[in-house]
Amino acid sequence: MKKFKIIFSIIFLFFCIHLLSAKEIKLKIIETSDIHGNYFPYDFLNDTPGKGSLARIETYIQQQRDIYGKNLLLFDAGDFLQGQPTSYYYNFIDTVSPHLGARILNYMDYDAAVPGNHDIETGHSVYDRYFTQCKFPYLGANIINTSTGNPYLKPYHIFVREGVKIAVLGLLTPRIPYWLPKDLWSGLQFDDMQKSIRKWLPIIREKEKADIIIGLFHSGEKPKSGNVKFEENASFLIARDIPGFDIILLGHDHNALCRTITNKNGEKVLLLNPGSQGLNIARAEIIIEKKRNTLISKSISGALINTSNCGIDSAFMAQFSTAYDTIQKFSNSPVGTLTQTISTRDSYFGPSAFCDFINQLQLKISGADISFTAPLFFDTEIKAGKIFLRDMFKLYKYENRLHTMLLTGKEIKGYLEHSYSLWTNQMQSPEDDLLLFDNQYTGINKKLLYNSYNFDSAMGIKYTVDVTKPYGNKINIISMSDGSSFDLDKTYKVAINSYRANGDDGMLIKGAGIPKEKIKDRIVKTSDNDLRSDIMQYIHQKGTITPECKNEWKFIPEEWVAPAIERNRNDLFGNISITNKPSINVH
Numbered sequence: 001m002k003k004f005k006i007i008f009s010i011i012f013l014f015f016c017i018h019l020l021s022a023k024e025i026k027l028k029i030i031e032t033s034d035i036h037g038n039y040f041p042y043d044f045l046n047d048t049p050g051k052g053s054l055a056r057i058e059t060y061i062q063q064q065r066d067i068y069g070k071n072l073l074l075f076d077a078g079d080f081l082q083g084q085p086t087s088y089y090y091n092f093i094d095t096v097s098p099h100l101g102a103r104i105l106n107y108m109d110y111d112a113a114v115p116g117n118h119d120i121e122t123g124h125s126v127y128d129r130y131f132t133q134c135k136f137p138y139l140g141a142n143i144i145n146t147s148t149g150n151p152y153l154k155p156y157h158i159f160v161r162e163g164v165k166i167a168v169l170g171l172l173t174p175r176i177p178y179w180l181p182k183d184l185w186s187g188l189q190f191d192d193m194q195k196s197i198r199k200w201l202p203i204i205r206e207k208e209k210a211d212i213i214i215g216l217f218h219s220g221e222k223p224k225s226g227n228v229k230f231e232e233n234a235s236f237l238i239a240r241d242i243p244g245f246d247i248i249l250l251g252h253d254h255n256a257l258c259r260t261i262t263n264k265n266g267e268k269v270l271l272l273n274p275g276s277q278g279l280n281i282a283r284a285e286i287i288i289e290k291k292r293n294t295l296i297s298k299s300i301s302g303a304l305i306n307t308s309n310c311g312i313d314s315a316f317m318a319q320f321s322t323a324y325d326t327i328q329k330f331s332n333s334p335v336g337t338l339t340q341t342i343s344t345r346d347s348y349f350g351p352s353a354f355c356d357f358i359n360q361l362q363l364k365i366s367g368a369d370i371s372f373t374a375p376l377f378f379d380t381e382i383k384a385g386k387i388f389l390r391d392m393f394k395l396y397k398y399e400n401r402l403h404t405m406l407l408t409g410k411e412i413k414g415y416l417e418h419s420y421s422l423w424t425n426q427m428q429s430p431e432d433d434l435l436l437f438d439n440q441y442t443g444i445n446k447k448l449l450y451n452s453y454n455f456d457s458a459m460g461i462k463y464t465v466d467v468t469k470p471y472g473n474k475i476n477i478i479s480m481s482d483g484s485s486f487d488l489d490k491t492y493k494v495a496i497n498s499y500r501a502n503g504d505d506g507m508l509i510k511g512a513g514i515p516k517e518k519i520k521d522r523i524v525k526t527s528d529n530d531l532r533s534d535i536m537q538y539i540h541q542k543g544t545i546t547p548e549c550k551n552e553w554k555f556i557p558e559e560w561v562a563p564a565i566e567r568n569r570n571d572l573f574g575n576i577s578i579t580n581k582p583s584i585n586v587h
Contacts, residue, residue, distance in 0.1 A: 022289045022290065022291045022296050023162075023163075023289065023290050023291070024287060024288070024289050025071070025161065025162045025163070025164050025287070025288045025289075025290065026068070026071060026285070026286070026287055026288075027068070027071050027072075027073070027161060027164065027166070027212075027285070027286040027287075027288065028064055028067075028068040028071060028072040028073070028283065028284075028285055028286075029072075029073050029075070029214065029247065029249070029283065029284040029285075029286065030060075030061060030064065030072065030073070030074045030075070030281060030282070030283050031074075031075050031076070031077060031216075031249040031272055031273075031274055031281070031282040031283070031284075032054070032057060032074075032075075032076045032077070032274055032278065032281065032282075033076060033077035033078060033079070033116075033218075033249075033250070033251030033252075033273065033274050033275075033276070033282075034077070034078070034079045034116070034251050034252065034254055034274075034275070034276035034277070035054065035076070035079070035080050035083075035276075035277065035278050036079055036080075036082060036083025036084065036087075036118070036276060036277060037080075037081070037082060037083040037084030037085070037086045037087035037088070038050065038052055038053045038054070038083065038084060038086075038277045038278045039053060039054045039055070039084075039086050039087075039100065039101070039104055039320070040053055040054075040055055040086065040317070040320075040324055040327075041053040041055045041056060041312050042324075042328075043084075044084050044085045044086065044327060044328070044331040044390050044393075045084065045085075045331075045390050045391075045393050045394055046390075046394075047331070047332070047388075047390060051277070051279055051307075051308060052277040052278030052279040052280075052307050052308075053277075053278045053307070053312075054104060054108065054278055054316070055312045055313055055316045055317055056278065056307040056308075056310040056311070056312055056313070057108075057278055057281055057307055057310065058108055058313040058316045059310040059311050059312065059313045060281055060305060060307065060310045061074060061108060062313065064283075070161060071161050071162065073111045073112075073159060073161075073166065074108065074109065074110050074111050075110065075111060075112050075113060075168065075214075075216050075249055076105070076110060076112075076113035076114070077113070077114055077116070077216055077217065077218050077249055077250060077251030077252075077273075078113070078114050078115050078116025078117075078118075078119060078172065078218035078251055078252065079116030079117070079118045079119060079218065079251065079252065079276075080101055080105075080113070080115075080116065080119060081101055081118065081119045081122050081126065081127065081130065082118035082119070082121060082122065082398070082399060083118070083397075084393070085327050085330055085331045085389070085390060085393065086100060086101075086323075086327050087100075087101060088393070088399075089326070089327055089330050091122050091126045092122075092126070092530075093330065094326075095125070095126075095129070098133055099129065099130045099133055100320070100323050101130060102130055102133035102134045103133075103320070103323075104320065105134060105136070106133075106134065106135045106136075107316070107319060107320075108316075110134075110136050111136055111157075111159065111168075112136055112137050112138075112139055112157050112168050112170065112216065113134070113136065113137075113138055113139070113170075113216075114138065114139050114140060114170040114171065114172055114216050114217070114218050115127060115131075115138060115140060115143075115153075115172055115218065116172070116218040116251065116252060117172070117173060117175070117176055117179060117180070117218065117252070118398075120172075120176055120180060120184060120185055121179075121180055121184060121398070121399055122184075122399065123183070123184045124184070124185075124186065131153070137153075137154045137157045138153050138154070138170075139153055139154055139155065139156060139157060139168065139169070139170020139171075139216060140152060140153035140154075140155070140170050140171070140172055141155035141156060141169055141170060141171055141196045141197075141199075141200050142171050142172060142174060142190060142191040142192070142193055142195070142196035143172055143188055143189075143190060144188065144189045144190070144191055145187060145188065146187055146188065146189055147187060152188055153170070154170075155169065155170065155196075155200050156168060156169040156170065156200060156204060158208050158210065163290060163293065164211050164212065164288050164290065165208060165209065165210045165211050165212070166210065166211065166212045166214065167204045167208055167210035167212070167213045167214065168214045168215075168216050169197070169200055169201070169204065169213070169214070169215055169216065170216045170217075171193045171196060171197070171215065171216070171217045171218070171219065172190065172217075172218045172219070173190075173193075173218055173219040173220075173232050173233070173234070173252055174190040174191060174192050174193060174230050174231075175190075175230060175232050175504065176188075176190045177190065177502065178230075178502055178503055178504040178516075179499050179502055179504050180498065180499070180502060181401060181498050181501075181502065181526070192230055192231070192234075193217070193219060193231070193234045193238060194234070194237075194238065194241075194242065197215075197238060197242050198242070201213070201242065201244045204244075205244065211288060211290075211295050211298070212246050212247070212286060212288070212298065213244055213245050213246055213247075214245070214246065214247045214248070214249060215235075215238065215239075215245045215247070215248040215249065215250075216249050217234075217235050217238075217248060217249070217250045217251070217252075218250075218251050218252050219231075219232065219233055219234050219235050219250060219251075219252050220232065220233030220235060220250060220251070220252045220253025220255065220273075221233060221235050221236045221250060221253060221255065221257055221271060221273065222236060222253070222255075223236060223237050232252075233252065233253055235248050235250040235271060236261070236271070239261055239263060239269040239271055240261060240263055240264060240269075241263070241264055242263075243263050243264065243265040243267055245263075245269050246269065246270065246286075246298070246300055247269070247270045247271075247272065247284050247300060247302075248269060248270070248271050248272070249272050249273075249282065250271065250272070250273045251273060251274075253273070254275055254276040255273060255275065256273060256274060256275035256279075256280050256282075256304055257271055257272065257273035257275075257282075257304075258270075258271070258272055258273075258282065258302045258303060258304050259271055260302070268300070270284060270300050270301075270302045272284060272302050272304075274304065275304075278307055279306070279307060279308075280304045280305060280306055280307060281304070281305040281307060282302070282303075282304055282305075283302065283303055283304075283305060284300060284301065284302045285300070285301050285302075286298060286299070286300050287299040287300075330389060331388065331389055331390040332388050332389070332390065333388060333389040334386055334387075334388055334389075335387050335388060335389055335391070335392065335536055335539050335540050336386075336387055336539040336540055336542065336543050336544060336545055337385065337386055337387065337543065337544045337545065338382060338383075338384050338385065338387050338544075338545055338547065339384060339544065339545065339546040339547075340353070340384045340546065340547060341381055341382065341383045341384045342354040342357060342381060342382050342547050343380070343381035343382075344375035344377055344378065344379060344380055344381070344452070345379060345381075345569075345572075345573055346549075347374075347375040347452075347455070347457075348375075348423075348435060348448075348452070348455070348568070348569075348572065349434070349555075349565045349568070349569060350553070350554055350555060350565075351457065351549050351550060351551055351552060351553055351554070352375075352549060353547040353548060353549040354375065354381075354382075354547070355373050355374070355375060355457055356459060356547070356548060356549050356550050356552075357395075357545075357547040357548075358373045358395070358396065358535070359371040359372075359373050359457075359458070359459035359460075359495075360459065360548070360550075361534075361535050361538055362402060362495040362531075363459065363460060363495060364538065365402060365495075365527070365534050365535075365538065366402055366404045366493070366495040366525065366527075367404070367493070368404050368460070368492075368493040368494055368495040369460050369480070369492040369493045369494065370407075370412060370458055370459070370460035370461055370492050370493070370494045370495070371458065371459045371460055371494070371495040371496075372415070372419075372456040372457070372458055372494065372495070372496050372497075372500065372507075373456060373457070373459075373497070374419075374452065374453050374454060374455045374456045374457070375452045375453070375455065376396065376397035376398060376452070376453045377394060377397055377452070378448075378451070378452045379573070380394045381394075382394055382395060387539070389536070392532050392535065392536045393532070395532070395535065396531055396532040396535055397453075398497075398499065398532075399530040399531075399532065400497040400498045400499050400530060400531050401497070401498040401526055401527045401529070401530055401531060402495060402496075402497060402498070402526070402527040402531045402534060403495070403496050403497070403498055403501040403523050403525070403526050403527075404493055404494070404495055404496075404523070404524050404525040404526075405493070405494045405496055405501060405519075405522045405523050405524065406491050406492070406493060406494070406522045406524060407491070407492055407494045407512060407522065408488070408489060408490065408491050408492070409477070409486055409487050409488035409489060409490050409492065410488040410489065411508075411512035411513065411514065412458070412461070412477070412492065412494065412512070413475050413477055413488065414511045414512045414513055415456070415507045415508065415511040415512045416456070416457075416458060416463070416465075416474075416475045416477075416511070417471055417472055417474055417475050417511055418471075418506050418507050418510050418511025418512075419454065419455060419456040419457070419507055419511065420455075420465050420474050420475065421471045421474070422436070422449075422450045422454045422455065422505075423435065423436060423450070423454070423455040424436055424465065424467050424474070424555075425437075425467065426467065426468065426469070426470055427467045427468050427560055427561075427564065428468075429560075430559070430560040430563055430564070432560075432564065433564060433567070433568055433571075434467060434555065434561055434564035434565060434568050435448060435568045435571075435572075436448065436449045436450070437449060437571070446571040446572065448572075454505050456500070456507060457553060458552075458553065459481070459550060459552055460480065460481050460552075461477050461478075461479070461480055461481060461486055461552065461553075462477070462478045462479050462480070462481060462552050462553065463475055463476060463477040463478055463552070463553045464476045464478070464553065464554055464555075464556050465553065465554070465555050465556070466555075466556050466557070467555055467556070467560070467561065468557065468560070481550070481552050493524070497531060498526070501519065501523060502519070503516045503519050
């Protein structure tokens with residue numbers, strides 16, 4: 001009996017020591033973002049094998065699940081439902097079958113996600129259906145239901161792994177009302193991110209007592225202003241100024257990122273962004289030490305994984321083979337015939353057949369006097385010959401609608417002044433650049449300071465852009481395209497896409513000088529369908545399309561501009577000749 005008591009005491013002692021000793025728990029966090037319909041390793045737009053994709057990401061995830069099991073958590077940071085025919089087909093064509101995107105994320109066993117602005121762009125009927133089909137929480141602490149005052153989506157979620165509590169707080173860039181028509185987000189408001197965080201972070205700390213706090217944000221790193229309120233890219237500001245986050249998983253700006261910063265309390269915060277198209281995976285490894293229920297220490301490290309080294313998961317492809325074949329057939333549906341190749345490359349150096357083609361169609365569809373458009377893809381082309389449905393996604397990238405607005409001649413000039421200020425440098429000599437480059441990048445890595453979708457040019461008027469003049473004095477509108485006079489005080493009907501008509505990028509607000517709240521009063525007509533669908537229908541009806549460069553505007557002085565064009569063309573695309581040399585009658 002005494003011997004038994006001794007053995008029992010020894011066992012009990014070892015049990016107590018085990019309870020009192022610290023336990024080490026290892027966690028793996030994986031993030032995807034800005035997939036933009038790249039579910040399969042195939043580029044349906046160009047009908048070629050593609051890089052990235054969820055099919056490759058699934059290979060990496062399965063490898064890591066073998067190591068971490070339930071201690072692996074998988075998140076997506078938005079912009080999942082737009083970009084390729086894969087998403088478009090299940091958004092707008094087949095609205096009866098379960099959404100392919102939801103099926104794939106459920107198959108991959110995602111743990112949580114946040115919507116992106118391009119997910120909201122699909123409209124209530126699409127994203128509400130999609131959210132209900134996802135078997136994991138979609139988060140959005142700052143997306144408010146105006147009828148209740150409560151979050152439209154779950155604000156945060158708590159995961160418990162081996163006694164470790166991980167809180168994930170979801171947020172979306174609040175600039176949706178500046179980009180999208182109100183009917184797409186009716187009944188919703190988008191609070192600034194800092195306001196929402198200051199509400200929910202104390203609850204996560206005090207009520208939930210989370211050991212790890214993760215921000216899952218569809219908002220880029222680098223701010224465009226110093227003000228967090230309505231800041232498009234607020235992730236860095238939040239990491240720096242609002243203590244409490246261990247990791248911020250971000251997206252939206254498509255810039256792959258892995259770096260640790262120190263917040264204002266001297267604490268380390270890991271920022272991760274996998275970039276876009278599934279080309280990278282962002283991962284964080286967390287090592288936690290807990291004694292009983294007390295956190296002793298935590299160690300966090302991050303990295304980016306290039307998916308080009310990941311094989312294509314065969315089980316994934318087999319699971320969704322029927323959907324893949326359906327999308328392939330849909331993408332290869334013939335639309336019409338193009339008599340000449342059109343490219344966005346010429347669009348930066350003068351009028352181009354690519355932009356003029358879209359402007360011509362916008363004028364025909366709307367009946368407007370003047371049309372504005374920009375090269376939405378930085379570098380793409382549609383080859384002469386038979387064109388297919390997939391080409392429509394290259395011709396018009398987004399699901400914008402077409403608006404017809406009333407603008408005065410003075411406002412039209414101001415609009416163009418702002419557009420070309422984002423596009424062109426003010427040349428001081430013939431040796432200067434024509435285009436406005438980002439000074440961070442030099443040599444063969446030159447990049448434009450602003451995205452090409454900001455570079456609106458017009459059709460319906462003849463004008464010159466004097467690149468030696470400052471903002472406000474660049475644009476000289478000579479006449480309407482038919483030679484009739486252009487009047488700064490006259491009101492014109494203008495065709496413009498819904499993104500621009502909501503006031504973002506400053507064309508209407510800063511350039512034309514129209515207050516944001518007054519813009520809606522200028523809209524006299526809105527198309528029922530997205531612009532891509534309208535263009536596709538027009539081409540299908542015509543059968544054969546001959547794109548023309550109308551040469552209704554040009555850069556001056558030509559003796560300065562011509563050599564600058566040659567240099568800057570080479571900076572952007574290599575030594576490739578321009579197919580169009582604009583020449584308009586300025587008299």
